Structures are given as structure tokens and as C-alpha cells.
Amino acid sequence: FTFMKMQKTDIGVVAVMYAVCALFFYMNCQLKPESRTYPNFTIGLLFGLTTLYLVQMLFKAKNHGVESGVDKVFDGFQVKQFTVCFLLVIAYLVLMYYLGFYFHHRLYDRHAPLPAGAAEASGDLRGFRKSAVLSGIFPVPRRENAGRLTVLRRARMFETLQMMGAGFLGALTPMKLLMMAFGVTIGMVIGCLPGLSAAMGVALVLPLTFTMEADTSLIVLGAIYCGAIFGGSISAILIHTPGTPASAATAIEGYQMTLQGKAGKALATACWSSFRGGLLSCISLYFFAPMLAQLALKFMSAEYFWLSLFSLTIIAGVSSKSMVKGLMSGALGLLLSTISLDPILGTKRFMFGQSFLAEGINTTCALIGLFSMSQVFILMEAKIKERAKVTKFSDKIRLTREEKKRLAPMVIHSWLIGNIIGILPGAGASIACFMGYNNAKQFSKYKEEFGHGSIEGVCGSEAANNAVTGGSLIPTLTLGIPGESVTAVLMGGLIIQGLQPGPKLSTKYADMTYTFFADFVLVQFFMLAIGTMGCRTFAQISRLSDAILIPCVAVLCFVGSYAINKNFKNMVVMLIFGVIGYLMRKFDLNTAAVVLALILGPIGEKGLRNAPRSSQGNISVLFSSPVCWVLICLCIIGIFSPIFMSKFEKKVTGGEEIQSDT
Numbered sequence: 001f002t003f004m005k006m007q008k009t010d011i012g013v014v015a016v017m018y019a020v021c022a023l024f025f026y027m028n029c030q031l032k033p034e035s036r037t038y039p040n041f042t043i044g045l046l047f048g049l050t051t052l053y054l055v056q057m058l059f060k061a062k063n064h065g066v067e068s069g070v071d072k073v074f075d076g077f078q079v080k081q082f083t084v085c086f087l088l089v090i091a092y093l094v095l096m097y098y099l100g101f102y103f104h105h106r107l108y109d110r111h112a113p114l115p116a117g118a119a120e121a122s123g124d125l126r127g128f129r130k131s132a133v134l135s136g137i138f139p140v141p142r143r144e145n146a147g148r149l150t151v152l153r154r155a156r157m158f159e160t161l162q163m164m165g166a167g168f169l170g171a172l173t174p175m176k177l178l179m180m181a182f183g184v185t186i187g188m189v190i191g192c193l194p195g196l197s198a199a200m201g202v203a204l205v206l207p208l209t210f211t212m213e214a215d216t217s218l219i220v221l222g223a224i225y226c227g228a229i230f231g232g233s234i235s236a237i238l239i240h241t242p243g244t245p246a247s248a249a250t251a252i253e254g255y256q257m258t259l260q261g262k263a264g265k266a267l268a269t270a271c272w273s274s275f276r277g278g279l280l281s282c283i284s285l286y287f288f289a290p291m292l293a294q295l296a297l298k299f300m301s302a303e304y305f306w307l308s309l310f311s312l313t314i315i316a317g318v319s320s321k322s323m324v325k326g327l328m329s330g331a332l333g334l335l336l337s338t339i340s341l342d343p344i345l346g347t348k349r350f351m352f353g354q355s356f357l358a359e360g361i362n363t364t365c366a367l368i369g370l371f372s373m374s375q376v377f378i379l380m381e382a383k384i385k386e387r388a389k390v391t392k393f394s395d396k397i398r399l400t401r402e403e404k405k406r407l408a409p410m411v412i413h414s415w416l417i418g419n420i421i422g423i424l425p426g427a428g429a430s431i432a433c434f435m436g437y438n439n440a441k442q443f444s445k446y447k448e449e450f451g452h453g454s455i456e457g458v459c460g461s462e463a464a465n466n467a468v469t470g471g472s473l474i475p476t477l478t479l480g481i482p483g484e485s486v487t488a489v490l491m492g493g494l495i496i497q498g499l500q501p502g503p504k505l506s507t508k509y510a511d512m513t514y515t516f517f518a519d520f521v522l523v524q525f526f527m528l529a530i531g532t533m534g535c536r537t538f539a540q541i542s543r544l545s546d547a548i549l550i551p552c553v554a555v556l557c558f559v560g561s562y563a564i565n566k567n568f569k570n571m572v573v574m575l576i577f578g579v580i581g582y583l584m585r586k587f588d589l590n591t592a593a594v595v596l597a598l599i600l601g602p603i604g605e606k607g608l609r610n611a612p613r614s615s616q617g618n619i620s621v622l623f624s625s626p627v628c629w630v631l632i633c634l635c636i637i638g639i640f641s642p643i644f645m646s647k648f649e650k651k652v653t654g655g656e657e658i659q660s661d662t
Helices: 008-028 037-064 079-099 101-111 117-136 149-169 175-194 196-209 214-238 250-259 262-296 301-318 323-336 363-380 400-422 430-444 457-476 483-494 510-541 544-562 568-586 592-616 618-622 625-641 641-653
Strands: none
Touching: 008 037, 008 301, 008 323, 037 323, 037 592, 079 363, 079 544, 149 175, 149 510, 175 196, 175 214, 175 510, 196 214, 196 363, 196 483, 196 544, 214 250, 214 262, 214 457, 214 483, 214 510, 250 262, 250 430, 250 457, 262 400, 262 457, 262 510, 301 323, 301 592, 301 618, 301 625, 323 592, 363 430, 363 483, 363 544, 363 568, 363 592, 400 430, 400 457, 430 457, 457 483, 457 510, 568 592, 592 618, 618 625
């Protein structure tokens, strides 16, 4: 009787998770005994978390008697519109299968990416030439007397200066500058469109970067990231609709300024604050990234296992309303990451007879499906409405010297807040913007302006959410722990380029890493210039109807997934993950945790299985170092982090719900 009182949505989630566990357990029983251990671990983890969730919901139903939540989940669902759009999506898929092969082969064969060896060789050659040129500009001291600590430190300092100089010289090429402008523009367009997100934009453009060099592809994705975070403020200020969740606090004061005829002043404040917050975050990127990379050099197999588990628990917990649902999403992603050849024995595992799954589920297809195609389904189900009219403004987009001086302390405060929030995995820009806004309100000398159009409120929000961009890249590049969903997509782009996030990016691939850092600095200047000159144009783009967005984004999803390696099956995988992502978002499961598990699952599995093998089967090696115990403690903190984060969010926002970035 208590079971029947549960929400039907919860019953559906539990039933699906148990069915997935049963299916994979049946297939796992048919594998060789030595290949069953890790899949059994993931199946047991998902089964245990699902059972815990069932017990939690039964207890809630018994004590509170909740009603069915299906009507609430699908409130406003347009059946005819969704059915027609979904059939058109399937029709387009079939059309591409039967008629599109010739066209796509002709289009993409001309721009086929170089083989992995050739690309790596060309990258090494470029690094050799660049270091040869710079050796005369930034000479490195000889190491004959390197036995002294002071000499070593001085040599490392000069090496760092040399790499920084090499990075800026490599960044100041016409092609990279053009790609920065392109990425920032695309990011602002995506950011100012309500309903789209930075993670979705980066996932959509990711397949287009495969033919680029690694550092160029990274800066395109980074430029889209920065542009989208700022672009959300344009629609927030002019039509009171945040383009991204990171601009939710900006709408509070920005729209009030628009009603007073100060829209230009509000946009100038957002642009100026975003530029300085992002630029200051680059300082943290230069300073902290090498330090963490040196720490990561000491990691062995056991440490990498606990590191993967920690990153998964923290983002699964913090990014979800329910702690158990977040962990369930992560466990589901870990289970899906086992669909591949066994990394140790090379035997087939859960491949359903499909040879293209030998290397596992294509991460890019999963990213596009979970972030982009799922958003298409969300837009399809809602009634298409006209966007609010953009308020016309005639005042100049400019700040006076006195106003800049007044806002300078707020920028410093918000930069520190945004960097700390960015480094913490799972927090994200949506929390930072409210923290920056509340900090500005607390320390402002003009508290009476808040709620009636305060430039300090706009400044605090925008400086904080843009400072997150540099901070979130620090754990992503050095430890392989994405700071938020967007950096999870960037991490997927790194892996696709053959670069594993971690200490090697600061040693073996230091040339590329410092070029990316320099590019990231220059992106802030492009954001300032394009944002200031193009605000009026982007404001008109924000009125673009969903009737145009839905087919455009859907076609980009299909074409992008096919362009990865010209395989029709990738489009099917993308569509499947699109449906999975849509259902997960409807039932408050965490899509970002699934993506992270797909990326980190193989790393954690290799660490878990290689550590005992290196110590003759002694499992105690997983608890043998102080670093392991520190990471274990962090995992425990990560599991219970939602309890603290929910109280923290209520304190920061005054009880207002923060929308997830995904």
C-alpha cells in the first residue's frame, strides 16, 4: 500500500534502474570470470543506490503521503507538436542514411583529420622550432650548478617565463586570432538565446574542431565558453530573461536599469565587469595550474582511482537536488563506460554484437545527445511563444572614470569568489553569480539602489560568473576533475585530441598548454570588444523563435555526430543519448554525472585493476599512501556535500532556486 502511494515518476526511475542492473548482470554472467570483477562492482553500486533511493521514497510516502508527480513533470506538454517534431527527426535520420552518404563523404573527406602519429609529430616539430626561436629571447640558465635549491628554483622560473613567452608568440597568429573572434561571437549568440546553455554550445561545436590543431580547437571551445557566459547577460538585461543560468542574478538589477532608460549603462557594466573578472581569473590559471600539476606527478594507479571516484561523487552530489539521484546518475555512467573491450584482457564486454563499440561509447556523441539533443526535445514539448520585445535604448554603452573607480573593489571581491567557486568541482557559475551579487549588496555604500537598478549589483554578478571560467579550468587541466559541466565537455575534447588531462599537459605538452593560457587571456579582450560593439545585434538575436532553433540545433546535432568519423551508427548513439538525457532531465537525474562517468570510468577502472596487479594482488595498496587517505576523506565529504550546498544556496539566494547549468 505504501509502494502505491509513491510518486509514479519515482516508481519509473526505480524500475528502469533495476531493469538496467538485471540486463547487465545477465550479460556479465556470460563473460570470463577474470573480466567480471569491475562490472560487478558497478552493477552492485547502481543496485545499492537504487535500493537506497527506493527505501527513501517509501519512507517519504509513508510519512507524508505524496501524490503522483507525472502531471507536474509533463505539465504543458504539447503532444501533437512533440510527435510531429520527433517524427521529423526520425525522418531526417532515415534520409541521411539512404541519401546522404555521398554528400557527406564528399564534404568531409576533403577535411579529414591527420593520423594521430602525424599530428603528434607535427606538434613536436612546431614545439622544437618555437623553443629554438625563443631560446635567444628568454635564455634558460645552464644547469651545471643545479645542485643548489636556489639555482633550481631560478631555472624553473626562467623556464616558466620562457614557456609563457612562447605561448603568447604562438597565440598571436592570424588563424588563432580569427578563431578567437569566431568562438566568442558564437558563444555570445548561444548565450543570449534563452533555453540554450554554454555546455550545449560547446558540445555542438566540438565535432567541428577535430580537424584543427589541439591548441586551436581548445581555444575555440574556451572562447565559446567565455562568450556564452557573458552573452546570457544581454537577454537578462534587455528582456528580463537570463540567456544562461549564470546570468540569473544579473537580471535583478539589469532589467531595472533598462526600465529607467539606462540599458546602455547596464550593458557597459556587464561587459566591463565580465572582462576584468575573466582577465583576473587568468592570473589564477597561470599561478595555480603548475602547482597542482607538480602534485599530480606523484599520483600512481591507486591515487588515480580515488581521484576519479572523488570527482564523480562531488559533481554527482553538488549538481543534483537529491544526493542519491546524483550518485545513481554517476553509477549509471560508470556502468555504461564498461561497454567496450576489457582494457586488461582485451575480451568483448557488453558490446551487443557491434564492433564499433570496441573502444567504448563515443564520448562526443554522448555529450551532444545529453546536452544538445535533449534540449531540442525539451523545446519541442513546450508551446512555442513569441519572445519578449527588446527594449530600444539610445544611451551609449560606456562607463565614466568615476563609475569604473566605484566598481573596482566589487570586481576584486567577485574575482576571488568566482575563482574559489570555479576550483570547487560541481559548484559552477550559477552559484557564483548570486554570491557575487550578495557580496556587492553587502559591501556597497549605496544599498538603497539595490532592487531599483544598481550597477554594483550587475558588476558583482558578472565579474563572479566570468571569474569561474579560469578557476574551473585549473582542476580540469591539472587533475582531470572538471569544475562544471562545460569543462567536462572541454575535457572530452582534450581526450578526443589524444591528450589526457593531468600533469603531462604541463610537462610533455607544456608548449600547447601555455599557448592555450595565452589564448585565454586574449579571448577576454575579444569579449570586451565584440560585446561592446555588438550588444544591439545580439539583443535582436535573442528574440529568435524556438520554431527556428529546434530544426537548426537538431540538424547540427546529427551532422556533428556523423562528422566525428563518418559513421551512421554514431548518429543513432547520439539520438539514444538524447532520449536518455531528456528523460533524465524530466526526472531530475544528473546528465553531467553521466558524462563525467563515461570520461573518468576507464581511468578509474585501470587504476583499480592495475594497483593490485602491481603489488601481487594485495588490495591494501589502495590505502597505502597519505594521498589515498586524503582523497578517501574528500570522497566522503563529496557524498554529503548536497546537505551543505542546499543550505548554502538558500543562504546565498534567499530561498530562490538556482537552475542547473545543464
